[in-house]
Amino acid sequence: MALTVHALPMGEFIFAPGEEYAGQTGVVVAYAIRHAGGVFLFDTGFGFGNRELDDYYQVRARDVVETLKAAGIDAAEVTAIANCHLHPDHSGQNGRFPGVPIYVQPTEWAIAHGPEEYTVLDWVDFPGARWEQRAGDHEIEPGIRIFATPGHSPGHQSLVVDAPDGPLLLVGQAVYSRGEWAGIAGAREGYSVARDQPAYEASMARLKALDPKRVLFGHDRRGWPD
Numbered sequence: 592m593a594l595t596v597h598a599l600p601m602g603e604f605i606f607a608p609g610e611e612y613a614g615q616t617g618v619v620v621a622y623a624i625r626h627a628g629g630v631f632l633f634d635t636g637f638g639f640g641n642r643e644l645d646d647y648y649q650v651r652a653r654d655v656v657e658t659l660k661a662a663g664i665d666a667a668e669v670t671a672i673a674n675c676h677l678h679p680d681h682s683g684q685n686g687r688f689p690g691v692p693i694y695v696q697p698t699e700w701a702i703a704h705g706p707e708e709y710t711v712l713d714w715v716d717f718p719g720a721r722w723e724q725r726a727g728d729h730e731i732e733p734g735i736r737i738f739a740t741p742g743h744s745p746g747h748q749s750l751v752v753d754a755p756d757g758p759l760l761l762v763g764q765a766v767y768s769r770g771e772w773a774g775i776a777g778a779r780e781g782y783s784v785a786r787d788q789p790a791y792e793a794s795m796a797r798l799k800a801l802d803p804k805r806v807l808f809g810h811d812r813r814g815w816p817d
């Protein structure tokens with residue numbers, strides 16, 4: 592069975608005052624991959640009900656179960672999840688999937704549970720959460736591989752999907768936009784605000800070395816190439 596990838600538009604937000612794109616609209620995109628044994632979900636968007644975050648980013652989140660349904664997927668078909676990282680715009684609705692394994696890099700887990708206010712911890716440590724800590728690159732299902740891409744965050748991870756015509760990459764926030772991937776001047780980029788810029792560059796180089804046929808992003812509705 593061929594793997595099929597569905598983009599899930601998870602909503603929008605407004606970049607906050609003081610941020611690089613202050614006042615502009617940002618988008619959040621998650622992805623569902625149908626495989627022989629079910630559906631693998633990459634990211635779950637912003638969560639609901641965090642007043643501070645909603646006010647700061649003027650969040651307009653979409654319900655993940657409804658968004659899956661609109662893509663023809665029943666939430667009960669989801670057999671495993673990974674978040675590109677644990678910031679609240681990528682892991683916010685994990686709690687809709689109690690008992691479903693969620694793959695995370697140990698370094699990401701550690702920073703989320705560290706002293707800094709890294710994420711909305713209630714959305715990470717929800718009732719019935721089943722976290723699977725795995726370091727580095729590893730296969731989830733035949734043809735679906737987690738690929739470690741630190742930089743934006745310490746335990747950022749991407750997905751490599753074996754498509755019939757070559758590798759398809761879901762890069763989350765390892766690369767911010769189609770334009771950043773393509774090296775277009777003035778495109779929205781994530782390098783300048785990466786926690787670890789050398790790691791960000793190294794991860795992008797590692798992704799490019801895979802020679803993908805298509806690349807999809809967590810904060811850009813357009814993929815590369817068009």
Ligand SMILES: [Zn+2]
Pocket residue numbers: 676678743744764
């Ligand atoms: Zn982030």
Ligand SMILES: [Zn+2]
Pocket residue numbers: 678680681764809810
């Ligand atoms: Zn993000």
